[in-house]
Amino acid sequence: MLSEYRKEEIADWYDQHSKSILTFILLMVKDYQQAEDLTHDTFVKAYLYYDSFKNHSSEKTWLFSIAHNLTVDFLRKRKPSIFLREFFLSQKDNNLLPEDIIKIKENSYEFYKALGEIKDTYRKVIVLRKIKGFSIEDTAKILNWSESKVKSTLFRAIPVLKKQLIKEGFLNEEAIRRY
Amino acid sequence: MKKQYEDTEFDNPLKMLNSDLIWNKTKQQELKNQILLDLENLESSNINKYSSRLTKAKKKNVKSTLIKRNTLYKRFSLAIIVCLIIILTFSFTPAFAVIQKVYDKIFSSKHIDDAGVKTAINQGYGQALDQTFYDEKHDIKVHFEMIVMDDKETKLLLTYQSEKTNLENYYLDIFEGNTSINLIVGKKHKKLKNVGWGSRYYDSKENKVAEAESFESIKEFEGQDIRLEIENITIYDDNKASTVQTIWPLSFKLDKSAISKRKTVEINKNFSFEGETYKIKKVELSALETRVIVTGSDTKLYTDENGMQYKVMSKLENKFLNARKIDKKYGYIVDNNKSGVFLKSAGKKVVPIFSKGEIEGEKDEYIMIFAPIKDPQDCILEIGDDIKIPMSKNGKVEKQVDGNDKSTIEELLAENGFIAEPLSNDEMKELDIYLKKLPKEFTSDRTIIGKVSNYENSKVIEVSISEKSNILSEVHASNEEEAKIVREESGLSFIPIYLNHY
Numbered sequence: 001m002l003s004e005y006r007k008e009e010i011a012d013w014y015d016q017h018s019k020s021i022l023t024f025i026l027l028m029v030k031d032y033q034q035a036e037d038l039t040h041d042t043f044v045k046a047y048l049y050y051d052s053f054k055n056h057s058s059e060k061t062w063l064f065s066i067a068h069n070l071t072v073d074f075l076r077k078r079k080p081s082i083f084l085r086e087f088f089l090s091q092k093d094n095n096l097l098p099e100d101i102i103k104i105k106e107n108s109y110e111f112y113k114a115l116g117e118i119k120d121t122y123r124k125v126i127v128l129r130k131i132k133g134f135s136i137e138d139t140a141k142i143l144n145w146s147e148s149k150v151k152s153t154l155f156r157a158i159p160v161l162k163k164q165l166i167k168e169g170f171l172n173e174e175a176i177r178r179y
Numbered sequence: 180m181k182k183q184y185e186d187t188e189f190d191n192p193l194k195m196l197n198s199d200l201i202w203n204k205t206k207q208q209e210l211k212n213q214i215l216l217d218l219e220n221l222e223s224s225n226i227n228k229y230s231s232r233l234t235k236a237k238k239k240n241v242k243s244t245l246i247k248r249n250t251l252y253k254r255f256s257l258a259i260i261v262c263l264i265i266i267l268t269f270s271f272t273p274a275f276a277v278i279q280k281v282y283d284k285i286f287s288s289k290h291i292d293d294a295g296v297k298t299a300i301n302q303g304y305g306q307a308l309d310q311t312f313y314d315e316k317h318d319i320k321v322h323f324e325m326i327v328m329d330d331k332e333t334k335l336l337l338t339y340q341s342e343k344t345n346l347e348n349y350y351l352d353i354f355e356g357n358t359s360i361n362l363i364v365g366k367k368h369k370k371l372k373n374v375g376w377g378s379r380y381y382d383s384k385e386n387k388v389a390e391a392e393s394f395e396s397i398k399e400f401e402g403q404d405i406r407l408e409i410e411n412i413t414i415y416d417d418n419k420a421s422t423v424q425t426i427w428p429l430s431f432k433l434d435k436s437a438i439s440k441r442k443t444v445e446i447n448k449n450f451s452f453e454g455e456t457y458k459i460k461k462v463e464l465s466a467l468e469t470r471v472i473v474t475g476s477d478t479k480l481y482t483d484e485n486g487m488q489y490k491v492m493s494k495l496e497n498k499f500l501n502a503r504k505i506d507k508k509y510g511y512i513v514d515n516n517k518s519g520v521f522l523k524s525a526g527k528k529v530v531p532i533f534s535k536g537e538i539e540g541e542k543d544e545y546i547m548i549f550a551p552i553k554d555p556q557d558c559i560l561e562i563g564d565d566i567k568i569p570m571s572k573n574g575k576v577e578k579q580v581d582g583n584d585k586s587t588i589e590e591l592l593a594e595n596g597f598i599a600e601p602l603s604n605d606e607m608k609e610l611d612i613y614l615k616k617l618p619k620e621f622t623s624d625r626t627i628i629g630k631v632s633n634y635e636n637s638k639v640i641e642v643s644i645s646e647k648s649n650i651l652s653e654v655h656a657s658n659e660e661e662a663k664i665v666r667e668e669s670g671l672s673f674i675p676i677y678l679n680h681y
Contacts, residue, residue: 003222007215007218007222010214010215010218011211011215014211014214015211018207018210018211019202019207020197022202022207023197023200023202026200036206036210039210040210040213040214040217043214044214044217044218044221047218047221048221048650049650051650052650101202101203101206102200102201102202102203102206103200103201104196104199104200104201105195105199105201107192107195107199108192108195108196108199108200111189111192111193111196112196112200115196126193130187130189130190130193130194131193131194131196131197132197133194133197137500137503137505140492141492141497144491144492145489145490145491145492146489146490146491146492146496147536147537148490148537148539149489149490149491151355152489153489158187158189161189162188162189
């Protein structure tokens with residue numbers, strides 16, 4: 001049965017990539033429950049649109065582009081001005097994670113926190129290139145950007161992240177040397 | 180081929196963040212079970228159970244019908260009306276054919292991922308340099324082989340070899356590395372800009388590197404004594420990029436034999452591909468390349484929410500890059516198993532030069548660069564399997580009408596038991612009133628393409644076809660009576676068929 005094969009494939013993909021996709025979405029939306037829902041939708045969508053997966057890229061890149069599109073849609077919907085004030089006021093709380101479900105080691109918390117404070121465009125290119133380790137080509141495919149856009153945005157994003165780390169008191173000259 | 184580096188001080192802690200986020204295994208498994216359960220429900224068309232989990236608001240009783248596609252591009256290829264005129268009599272005549280024996284054979288081998296360089300050498304273009312410089316400090320013997328250019332690009336072919344220094348990770352990367360090329364003519368001193376990546380090959384047996392450096396044209400200095408300086412070598416190893424400080428100089432009189440002309444042919448012909456419309460503005464031909472310059476509905480600059488403008492990847496670019504393969508040995512090569520965009524000249528495939536993929540055109544333009552073509556009169560641009568844009572020999576306008584677009588939609592509908600027919604004027608008015616009632620976000624991304632024929636007593640409320648994924652979806656009520664009530668409430672006396680543009 002084709003559908004059985006497809007389901008098995010989705011299950012395999014889930015085993016291989018679900019953690020990576022969930023953490024990507026989590027870094028983008030900063031809300032565990034939403035990240036879980038969007039991860040769910042990513043795999044259901046992959047099942048629904050399985051026939052349109054053309055092997056132009058790896059399944060991981062394809063799944064990430066689905067996850068990215070869903071996340072962008074979600075962020076767009078979450079951003080009406082009526083919620084804007086609330087969003088900023090509650091941003092610190094949004095960064096908190098349900099510890100029984102997802103943990104972050106202390107060493108990395110400062111980066112998780114700082115990433116949450118920089119703008120979406122910068123955050124996603126850092127997450128895909130530096131945290132998830134995608135190539136420039138694959139990052140361009142996931143974000144639907146040109147390759148030069150990926151490079152130039154990353155070039156601008158890193159100093160912004162650094163500034164944020166300093167602003168939050170996570171980084172000083174000594175820490176820079178440590179890295 | 181270049182390595183992809185933008186190494187930063189944060190690389191390691193960011194990598195660690197990936198592994199430092201730990202997801203509870205039980206929760207992960209629970210989510211998997213939930214997904215698989217939803218897929219089961221979906222399969223048995225019990226969409227109500229499935230949609231309970233989706234974050235998007237779903238319409239009631241939606242039945243998604245997945246249509247298996249045999250060949251995506253054949254089935255969803257779009258109507259192409261193509262007419263290209265080329266009024267051109269053009270042939271390459273090297274001003275001065277250069278004897279090839281001075282060149283390292285590597286530059287005409289498959290190890291150089293630029294078909295333009297190979298063609299230029301084989302056709303005898305370029306000015307032989309044949310100069311050697313010994314970098315004593317680093318024990319590197321540099322041999323400048325030849326220089327060839329058109330009005331947009333210079334290719335400097337050189338090899339460097341060492342007995343003591345391992346050159347495996349040595350790159351003359353003027354694009355993203357720490358290397359630069361400086362031009363000195365009299366008192367003029369200029370740092371030259373890169374054009375694409377250039378090409379590189381490392382021969383481990385001989386510890387020798389062959390590089391085709393690619394930078395802006397210096398043709399304006401024809402007949403003058405010029406000095407080029409390659410400043411610094413970039414070392415890429417597994418963790419970082421570093422610099423070897425040095426200067427490799429080269430002095431010579433720029434001969435006209437190094438310079439080839441560029442011919443521009445205005446085309447201005449439209450075509451459509453995957454729902455987007457494009458215009459081939461012009462084709463440019465030189466000894467090093469063929470450029471096809473395109474504008475289109477998705478080649479325009481995109482402005483993001485912060486007002487930042489940038490180019491996004493158009494569907495045509497995506498298709499062009501689809502056939503690109505990155506090979507450790509041979510750089511950017513063509514994957515012959517994949518569909519892409521190619522030129523066909525005199526019946527032979529003309530490959531893209533992927534190492535120039537980064538070259539940007541004017542605002543709103545997308546440039547596809549291919550190997551040089553011998554006979555532009557007998558040339559066809561092929562996009563996938565379905566779209567062929569011929570360039571006629573005699574300049575007469577030729578039209579090839581392909582009705583695949585319409586037939587594909589008809590075929591999809593027929594497979595699901597529907598026949599489409601156009602709306603009458605009254606029905607169009609009904610639809611206008613209906614659409615005005617809906618929020619804009621529900622109507623902006625789709626177009627009405629007709630109505631379902633002879634389906635009055637159906638429980639179907641609407642049919643839609645996704646332009647991108649070729650998936651047909653139906654919205655229907657639980658029974659015919661309910662559907663009739665919904666239609667009456669909507670003010671529609673028919674079942675609309677939409678084409679969704681997402």
